[in-house]
Amino acid sequence: MNDFQNIKVIACFLLFAIVFRATAVASEIDPPFKSSSYFDYDCDLCSCSTGSGSFGFGTLNNSNFIGLRYINQSFESRNGVFSNSPVSKETFNTYQLWAQIPVSNKFYVTANLPYQDLNRTFQGDSETINGIGDASVIAWFKLPFYKKDSNFEMKDMEREVSGHSLQFGLGIKLPTGNFEEALADNVNPGFQVGTGSFDGIFSLGYNFGVDKIGVNTILTYYLKGENKNEYQFGNQFSYSAKVYSVFSGERYAVMPFLGLSGDVYNKIKQYNETLSNTEGDIVNTSIGAEVPYKKCILGFSYTLPVSQDLFGGNVKSKNRLSVYLNYAL
Amino acid sequence: MKILKLSFALLLCAIISSCSNDDSGEDLTGQTGELIIKFDNGVGDQDFIFGTTYTKSNNESYQLETLKYLISNITLTDSEGNVYTYPYNDNIFIISEANANNAGEIYVTLNDVDAADYTEISFGIGIDQDRFALGADGQGDFLTTAEEEGMLWSWATGYRFTRLDGTYSSDIATDEALNIHMGSVGTAIDNYREVTLTLPNTVLVREDSSPQIHIVADIALLFDGNTSVSFDEGYSQVHVDETTTGVIANNAMEMFSVHHIHND
Numbered sequence: 202m203n204d205f206q207n208i209k210v211i212a213c214f215l216l217f218a219i220v221f222r223a224t225a226v227a228s229e230i231d232p233p234f235k236s237s238s239y240f241d242y243d244c245d246l247c248s249c250s251t252g253s254g255s256f257g258f259g260t261l262n263n264s265n266f267i268g269l270r271y272i273n274q275s276f277e278s279r280n281g282v283f284s285n286s287p288v289s290k291e292t293f294n295t296y297q298l299w300a301q302i303p304v305s306n307k308f309y310v311t312a313n314l315p316y317q318d319l320n321r322t323f324q325g326d327s328e329t330i331n332g333i334g335d336a337s338v339i340a341w342f343k344l345p346f347y348k349k350d351s352n353f354e355m356k357d358m359e360r361e362v363s364g365h366s367l368q369f370g371l372g373i374k375l376p377t378g379n380f381e382e383a384l385a386d387n388v389n390p391g392f393q394v395g396t397g398s399f400d401g402i403f404s405l406g407y408n409f410g411v412d413k414i415g416v417n418t419i420l421t422y423y424l425k426g427e428n429k430n431e432y433q434f435g436n437q438f439s440y441s442a443k444v445y446s447v448f449s450g451e452r453y454a455v456m457p458f459l460g461l462s463g464d465v466y467n468k469i470k471q472y473n474e475t476l477s478n479t480e481g482d483i484v485n486t487s488i489g490a491e492v493p494y495k496k497c498i499l500g501f502s503y504t505l506p507v508s509q510d511l512f513g514g515n516v517k518s519k520n521r522l523s524v525y526l527n528y529a530l
Numbered sequence: 531m532k533i534l535k536l537s538f539a540l541l542l543c544a545i546i547s548s549c550s551n552d553d554s555g556e557d558l559t560g561q562t563g564e565l566i567i568k569f570d571n572g573v574g575d576q577d578f579i580f581g582t583t584y585t586k587s588n589n590e591s592y593q594l595e596t597l598k599y600l601i602s603n604i605t606l607t608d609s610e611g612n613v614y615t616y617p618y619n620d621n622i623f624i625i626s627e628a629n630a631n632n633a634g635e636i637y638v639t640l641n642d643v644d645a646a647d648y649t650e651i652s653f654g655i656g657i658d659q660d661r662f663a664l665g666a667d668g669q670g671d672f673l674t675t676a677e678e679e680g681m682l683w684s685w686a687t688g689y690r691f692t693r694l695d696g697t698y699s700s701d702i703a704t705d706e707a708l709n710i711h712m713g714s715v716g717t718a719i720d721n722y723r724e725v726t727l728t729l730p731n732t733v734l735v736r737e738d739s740s741p742q743i744h745i746v747a748d749i750a751l752l753f754d755g756n757t758s759v760s761f762d763e764g765y766s767q768v769h770v771d772e773t774t775t776g777v778i779a780n781n782a783m784e785m786f787s788v789h790h791i792h793n794d
Contacts, residue, residue, distance in 0.1 A: 281633055282570060282746055282789045283577035324632065472793060474731045 258311045258339065258370075259301045260498055260527060261417060261445050261456055261491050263408055265309060267300040268498070268527030275519035280323060289323035291392065295334065302530065304340075311370075312338045317378065317394040328392075332379055335395045339372025339402055364411070370404030370421075380428055397428030418442040427470070435467030435480060445491075453494045460487040460502070466511075478513030489523070498527040561645035563735045566742045567604070567638040569625045570789070571597060573750045577634050578627060586753050588760045592708055594696035597627040597749065598681060599782070600656050600689060603724070604640065607650035609732065614644045622657070622672055624679050625747075635744075648733040651743060652726040655782050656691030656713060659720055687770065689713050691721060692752070692782060698761045708761060710752070710768045712778040719772050721779035727788045734793045742792040747785045755781030 260266060272295040279286050299313040315334035320327065346365040378395020401424035409416045419441050427433040445458035462485045469479035489502025504521045511518065571578035578597065585591045602622040606614045615621070623638050630636050666673060666685045676682045681690045694710040714721045733741045757777050759765035768774045 281577060282744065283572050284575040285577050286633075472732065472734060477730055477790070 256462075256523070257417075257441060257443070258313075258404075258419070259299075260500065261415060261443065261458060262410060263301075263366075263368075263417070264498075265301045265303045265530040266498065266527035267298075267302070267530060268525055270297040270299050270313075270523060270525035271295070272297070272521060272523045274521040277517045277519060279515045287324060289321055291319065291321045294318040294320075299525075300530075307343050309341050309343065310338060311341065311372075312336070314377075319392055319394065321392055330392065330394060332394045334378040335374050336377045337372055337374040337402065339370045339404060341404075341406075342369045343367070344369070364409070366408050368404070368406035368408070368419075370402065370406065372402035372404070374398075374400040374402060374423070376428065380430065380432070396425070396434050397430065397432070398426035398434065400425045400434075412447070414444070414446045416442070416444050431472050433470040435469050437467070438465045439463070443487075453492060455490055455492050457490040458488070458502075460489070460504075461485070462487065462504070478515070481509070481511035481516070483509040483511060483518055485518075493529075496529045498525075498529065500525045500527070558645040558736075561737050562642040563645050563737050564740045565606075565640045565643045565733070565735050566740060567640065567651075568742055568744045569601075569636040569638065569747060570634060570744060571627050571630075571636075571747050571749055574748065578749055579634075580627065584750065586750065587758045588700065588762070590698055590700040590761050592696055592698040592753075592761070594694055594708075596680075596693055596695035598679060598693040599625050599747075600676075600681060600691050601625055601638070601653050602657060602661070603652075603654040604638075605652045606643070606646070606648045606733075606735075607652070608646040609649050612646065614646065614648075616640055616643070619670055622661070624675065624681060626679065643735050645735050645737060648735060649729055650726060651729060651788070652724060654722055654724045655779070656722045657689045658722045659714070659717060662688055662714065662717070683711075683713070683770075686716055687713075688716055692778065694749075694752070698766055700760075700762050702762060703766075706761075706766060708766050710765075710778060712768055712775045712782070713770075715770045715772075715775070719770070719775065721775050723779050723783045725783050725786050727786060729788055729791055731791050731793070733791050739794040741794055744789045744791065746787050746789045748787070749785065751785045752778060752781050755784040757781060 256272070272293075274293045274295075276291040276293070278289050278291060280289050281287065294317075296316045296318070297313045298315075299311070301309055301311045303309045314336045316332070317334040318329070318331040320329050322328075344367045346367075374396075376395055376397045376399060378393070378397075380393055380395050380397025402421060403424070404419060404421040406417070406419040408418070419439075421439040423437040423439070425434045425436050439462070441460060441462035443458045443460040445456050448455045448457070463483055465482045466480055468475040468477070470476070483506055485504045485506050487502045487504040489500065491498055491500040501522070501524045504523070506518045506520075509518055573584045576582075576584075578594075580595055580597070581593055583591050583593045600622065601624075604616045604621055608614070625636050625638070627634075627636070661669075669676075673682070676689055681693060682688070683690060690711045691713040692710055694708070696708045697705045698708040699705055712721060727745070729743065733743060735741060753759050753761075753765070757780065759774075759777060759781075764771075765774055765778075768778055
């Protein structure tokens with residue numbers, strides 16, 4: 202690595218530190234209000250699962266990187282048991298340090314460490330919680346496929362965007378974020394920076410890429426553990442498919458993509474009993490692009506739900522916006 | 531490569547160990563805790579709001595400015611079939627929509643409830659004959675409270691179990707007075723009713739927790755429950771008549787359902 206590259210790495214970290222600091226200051230206002238009367242479901246679709254498969258674990262061309270990702274999500278939740286019960290609005294800001302780090306030719310690791318800044322407004326009152334969220338680490342085994350007639354040299358080059366490949370991931374989500382039992386009971390929904398549990402992550406990905414076009418698909422299953430409050434979020438199945446193309450200019454390229462993703466959640470368990478109306482599913486479409494420039498990749502995506510039935514219809518996912526800046530390793 | 535295998539093994543261990551769960555039986559003898567019962571009045575799938583016009587059967591509509599009812603004799607049944615009864619003298623409550631919080635819920639807080647895993651709740655609507663037989667002096671402070679809340683006719687006649695005041699409109703009436711004052715009439719008519727509701731999840735009453743039972747009362751069922759009544763045909767003024775109070779009392783039994791519970 203030459204000096205110039207070193208400077209860029211340092212610059213990336215500095216940027217991360219600045220954003221981190223800014224959010225920490227911004228969230229010191231707004232004392233939490235007592236919200237014991239509200240409807241009371243919670244889920245982990247909102248803040249805690251921002252490292253989930255439906256968001257994607259990496260970049261379009263499955264390259265190695267370290268970067269910073271910002272995710273903004275909006276939700277509306279009904280705070281009561283009636284159809285005309287008042288609605289609260291939740292905005293979740295997530296700042297993630299994320300990376301895909303090569304271990305060997307066939308193995309790599311993805312990791313992400315989120316910082317959560319969650320805001321909720323209800324009937325004029327505002328509540329904010331923030332802090333380090335749940336980190337996750339996934340170890341991947343990559344199985345590339347070769348054309349039968351491909352020559353020997355091609356095989357050894359391991360070019361990322363040159364054909365079909367499968368990825369098998371096995372990972373763990375750690376309870377690095379704080380789970381507050383009071384919030385679980387009183388505040389809707391998933392208004393938590395962490396789930397308090399160790400979760401297993403099992404993932405299967407299929408990528409296909411040629412010169413101008415590529416497809417990324419990934420299926421992920423989350424086996425949720427029980428936390429110390431005997432609270433256990435429902436197991437979750439996530440899927441995501443993205444189709445992208447590459448438009449190369451003289452100095453840089455643009456890679457626009459269209460995506461379809463979704464999550465299916467099982468019921469939440471507390472004290473070994475399932476809680477009704479805590480299951481759900483959602484299907485999203487997304488549009489976005491990545492712009493690689495030298496060693497950096499700038500990416501963004503805009504996601505809108507096309508169908509959803511979350512928590513008995515009491516929670517509505519609005520849109521989400523994601524922006525990331527990665528440095529290729 | 532070795533490190534990788536090792537980390538995979540560690541990962542599996544972590545996943546497996548995080549899924550294990552062994553509940554040790556806890557000794558709850560002598561332990562008591564708080565239990566909150568939230569009453570939430572609605573009309574169908576709508577939250578009840580004073581002054582809102584609600585439609586019912588027979589092309590009639592109504593709006594209310596008073597909505598109160600009496601709840602008494604709360605008992606809880608645990609998973610082993612044991613029945614806990616809240617202390618008799620305190621076991622009577624006026625549920626008044628006027629006292630609701632901004633989410634429209636009326637809180638009844640039971641203190642020093644025996645710690646147990648409860649699966650069922652029962653309560654009475656109104657005042658039973660045994661309590662009435664204690665006489666005016668035997669009612670304690672509740673007599674004054676009920677008087678202040680307008681839930682007492684006179685001592686001889688007894689308590690109003692429900693008090694709904696407002697107006698109604700129909701094909702032939704416009705904004706006529708609506709008063710549903712159902713109760714037992716002395717010892718002559720007994721309109722006290724009891725309901726038993728199964729809890730959707732076990733309520734764990736413990737010293738250090740404050741679980742909640744969220745009960746929805748669908749006011750529409752008071753008029754269109756087991757029996758549909760018509761305001762035009764004698765049900766706009768329900769007071770001491772044996773027939774009309776009896777029908778309203780039976781309909782009141784169907785109003786209540788447990789929507790969900792919370793264990794803190």
